[in-house]
Amino acid sequence: MKSFCIIFLLMLANAVLYCQSDLTVVKLNDISFGTDFGGREKRLDHSDVGAAKFQIQSKIETNATITIMLPSFFISADGSEKISASFNDRSAAWSMIDNVSSRTSFDPRQPLSLSLKQNQIVYVWIAGTLHPSRSQRACKYSGSITLTVHTLPKN
Amino acid sequence: MKYIILTLLFVLLFCGFSTAQETASATAMGTFSVLGYATVTKLADLNFGDLIVGVNTTVQPTDAQAAEFLFTGDVNTVVQVTITFPSDLICGSNTMKFHEISPIYNTIPDAASATLFKHTSGGSATTGADGNLYIWAGGRVMANKNQAAGIYTGIMQIVVVQP
Numbered sequence: 001m002k003s004f005c006i007i008f009l010l011m012l013a014n015a016v017l018y019c020q021s022d023l024t025v026v027k028l029n030d031i032s033f034g035t036d037f038g039g040r041e042k043r044l045d046h047s048d049v050g051a052a053k054f055q056i057q058s059k060i061e062t063n064a065t066i067t068i069m070l071p072s073f074f075i076s077a078d079g080s081e082k083i084s085a086s087f088n089d090r091s092a093a094w095s096m097i098d099n100v101s102s103r104t105s106f107d108p109r110q111p112l113s114l115s116l117k118q119n120q121i122v123y124v125w126i127a128g129t130l131h132p133s134r135s136q137r138a139c140k141y142s143g144s145i146t147l148t149v150h151t152l153p154k155n
Numbered sequence: 156m157k158y159i160i161l162t163l164l165f166v167l168l169f170c171g172f173s174t175a176q177e178t179a180s181a182t183a184m185g186t187f188s189v190l191g192y193a194t195v196t197k198l199a200d201l202n203f204g205d206l207i208v209g210v211n212t213t214v215q216p217t218d219a220q221a222a223e224f225l226f227t228g229d230v231n232t233v234v235q236v237t238i239t240f241p242s243d244l245i246c247g248s249n250t251m252k253f254h255e256i257s258p259i260y261n262t263i264p265d266a267a268s269a270t271l272f273k274h275t276s277g278g279s280a281t282t283g284a285d286g287n288l289y290i291w292a293g294g295r296v297m298a299n300k301n302q303a304a305g306i307y308t309g310i311m312q313i314v315v316v317q318p
């Protein structure tokens with residue numbers, strides 16, 4: 001019975017460890033294209049302060065695949081108007097350090113594979129371009145960017 | 156013994172899971188505000204014509220000599236109109252007092268059916284289905300008996316704020 005209790009406690013501890021996630025993804029900044037007139041392309045670079053910013057951290061050494069769900073349009077609050085959004089092979093960047101010079105650009109439309117060390121932090125910035133038409137209705141438009149990280153432990 | 160074996164199996168099972176794959180995600184919201192295009196065009200100056208000394212001369216906003224402006228912006232939108240009138244008309248070093256009259260507005264170019272602004276400085280008005288808003292402004296002046304002859308002018312400024 002005593003042995004059973006010890007093993008049960010070990011099992012419980014392991015279960016608690018299992019419940020604690022090794023991977024965290026946090027949004028640090030929303031993406032803001034600011035304000036402008038219609039008919040003028042609004043381009044945002046990943047180094048601009050308005051770019052979306054995420055932080056990824058893994059407690060264990062792992063191989064990570066980053067996929068990003070990008071909006072095709074920014075939509076008005078009532079849903080009646082939309083502005084097309086586009087992204088290219090330099091719209092996003094990642095870095096192990098939170099500064100501009102160390103960034104590596106990548107295409108947010110394609111999955112990105114990274115090798116993460118234990119407790120390694122990775123920053124990801126995402127920007128893009130909006131194409132409001134000349135007759136675009138004056139109002140606020142919004143869209144969302146979802147960054148998903150999938151990890152597989154290193155062998 | 157049977158319990159111990161079963162428990163060990165569970166432990167091994169959990170150990171296996173603890174090194175399993177993981178997925179996490181976060182979402183950033185994006186925003187962009189589009190400003191509406193708007194223009195104000197002067198269509199006509201306010202013209203008092205020739206004045207008779209000692210007599211008040213008034214140009215009503217509905218008169219043909221009234222100043223006329225056209226604002227073009229968003230359709231069916233409430234805008235704030237502010238008109239700044241000159242306090243005096245000037246001819247060199249000579250001045251002539253200018254008196255304000257409440258301006259009028261309409262969504263079509265018809266002063267006769269226009270609506271009076273609440274204040275002499277303007278107020279709120281709504282653009283038409285084509286985004287147009289016509290504004291007319293008049294005024295009143297009087298040349299004193301010893302008023303120097305000449306052409307007296309002043310500047311009238313209109314500001315339209317579209318939200």
